[in-house]
Amino acid sequence: MTVTQPEIRYVLSTYLDRYPDEVDHVALLFHALNEGHAVTSRKEFRVGHVTAGAAVVDPEGRVLMIRHKMLDKWLLPGGHIEPGDTSLLGASLRELEEEAGIPWQQVISPPTHDVAPADIDIHKIPANPAKDEPEHYHFDFRYAHWVEEADVRLQIEEVTEFEWRPLSDLPAELASKLVPVAPSGS
Secondary structure (H helix, E strand, O other), X not given: OOOOHHHHHHHHHHHHHHOHHHOOOOHHHHHHHHOOOOOOOOOOOOOEEEEEEEEEEOOOOEEEEEEEXXXXXXXXXXXXXXXXXXXXXXXXXXXXXXXHOOOHHHEEOOOOOOOOOOEEEEEXXXXXXXXXXXXXXXXXXXXXXXXXXXXXXXXXXXXXXXXXXXXXXXXXXXXXXXXXXXXXXX
């Protein structure tokens, strides 16, 4: 069973309970949901579709960044929702393992862990004529994950390199969301 529209609405609602000042920021996602767009399908291009990301923090307070091959940019691990994904959190963990080789068993959940992501980022993806994809948006549900140690093994089809970077390399609004919920002892 795949991630459903009701789950996306529930997770979005939970997120906005935590970050009520971000309602305007996610307005485009509300629009797509209210218009009945199939936002869990990677083929939904009228506005865009949901993706899942992983903000992975190590004991030194550094975040894992990967260089995405197609976009040639440094990003958090993440990607499209797949038909077998049963939750957005599960999709985040699957993408982390696929792109960086870090299995869910190495991830430490923060004490305040629930279905709410640490961040929802909405960003434009350029057209890709080779895949017959128009410009569209990704509604990226980014979950915070902590690791004591990680043996990063990149998926070379999509990722060219990785770095552990200081949280200050992230946008300030995301970095601030990762620090307060870190597990005790890290």
